[in-house]
Amino acid sequence: MTATPIALGPNHTPLLEQAITEGGGELAELDRARALVWDGDPAAFPDRLPAGIEWVQLFSAGVEEWFDTSVFDRHPDVVFTSAAGAFARSVAEHTLMLLLAGVRQLPAHLAARSWRSRDELAPRIGTLRGATVAVVGAGGIGRELIGMLAPLGARVIAVNRSGAPIDQPGVVDTIPAHRLSEIWSRIDHVVVAAPATTETRHLVGKAELAQLRPTSWVINIARGSLVDTDALVQALRDGTIGGAGLDVTDPEPLPDGHPLWELPNAMVTPHDSNPAQLRGIAFADHVTENVARFVQGRELLARIDVAAGY
């Protein structure tokens, strides 16, 4: 079988060259390729693609700026795919890290300077085994996270828009967003992974925090506005929850001197659950998968619907 010729541009990183090869493609010049992996922005995109190009893989997850150009219009017969979903696993890994570090009391351990701290710290250590974790927003990040929580023995309550059951190991219940108010007294910890909308603003506020446990951790990796910062700070100060792990904050950037920087039960990672160097690795995996699908004639991931505008 002849390898499928695939072009790469405008940059030629070894990571992406390898990704194409691993997917079953063969690096080729644009004029004899059947597909193009484009790791640049719209400005540098070719005016006219050769007629042989059937598919173009773009680097970004959001493609608004591509719609602002005429690239899609100029190539009505070409299938375009984005990187949507490619970065979910990195954010999920970061989320798991924050949740585990909280439950296992790592911040207090890092502040300790004596083995005698064990008497105070050990009794506070929790586990995700058997713990009920709400994953609010069961999109790409939520689903990746659920897959990571399952082998730890956590019991996941997934919250999505429709309440259609999430069929993954470890999920004990799926709740539709309009019944969110039912979960707070049932859970040990909550992960906020939902999109920011007017409906999800302050999804975790004073009333919700009041129903959590003194050992509960609140993890937010979605958008700062989903958590009421003032109510959270108060709960952290009062010790009515165990702590918070925040990759996003409101306001963002979080100002110097804000209490979240100082509170011993708050962990802040300044919106870096998916830094540039990891995006490159994740995109390479996405390319490998889509090249394999293209080679085998299967449906591509994250196909852009030009007519629908996303």
Place this chain on the structure above:
Amino acid sequence: MTATPIALGPNHTPLLEQAITEGGGELAELDRARALVWDGDPAAFPDRLPAGIEWVQLFSAGVEEWFDTSVFDRHPDVVFTSAAGAFARSVAEHTLMLLLAGVRQLPAHLAARSWRSRDELAPRIGTLRGATVAVVGAGGIGRELIGMLAPLGARVIAVNRSGAPIDQPGVVDTIPAHRLSEIWSRIDHVVVAAPATTETRHLVGKAELAQLRPTSWVINIARGSLVDTDALVQALRDGTIGGAGLDVTDPEPLPDGHPLWELPNAMVTPHDSNPAQLRGIAFADHVTENVARFVQGRELLARIDVAAGY
């Protein structure tokens, strides 16, 4: 079908009562039970068990102190099981926490007091996705850990005594202990989970550390003696490795003022990967599993071989 009558003593915690019921047993008085779950020490153990008792589940993982009594000799027809293996998952969870917190640079994040730290921190954040992790010692803890690493996309090199391949998702290679010297230049991170013997003393020493990467994390949850502390401190100071996460140290307890308390790339949790409150939860799971096996007539976990002495 009649439920299998199982006695519990000397303590009667709701957790263990539930564990017996969940396994398919029914709580019963000792004289009409077929098995006994014993959550106390040998001193309080009954002199003579009723003739109907076929099996006794003990609480401890190590049973040396039970051999110092005549309990086994007095009941030659009874099967005894220990809690060996029951606590592996808690230690594995702690291990995963330390490794993730290290790779994702949580210690440096917790020390930060400004969103501007992002410029310095974000580029240092790593991922377990695609990372090669050596798990040295593929016993109960190691195997649980491998199950947790797989959904993160880590590539595990397992090291065990024989080199007999570990058949778990995510394991890319199994290396026998006598070929351990081959792994150091191949790996991104190492988890030390092997028993302490004369052969494993200073398994991670100066020569091994020198072959790791500036981004490598060394995690030790086994025994302090497996890592050469002085060599580790030097590597941490020089930045020739990324950092270390230590639940065990040499010496232990780690003295106040030791550099491992102060180094920003060292995390010390004072031997509390498996604190008392988590042992209770883990034992309950073990009881549920063994009760289910007993009810179904299957082989019990962690059967004590009285003749062999363990």
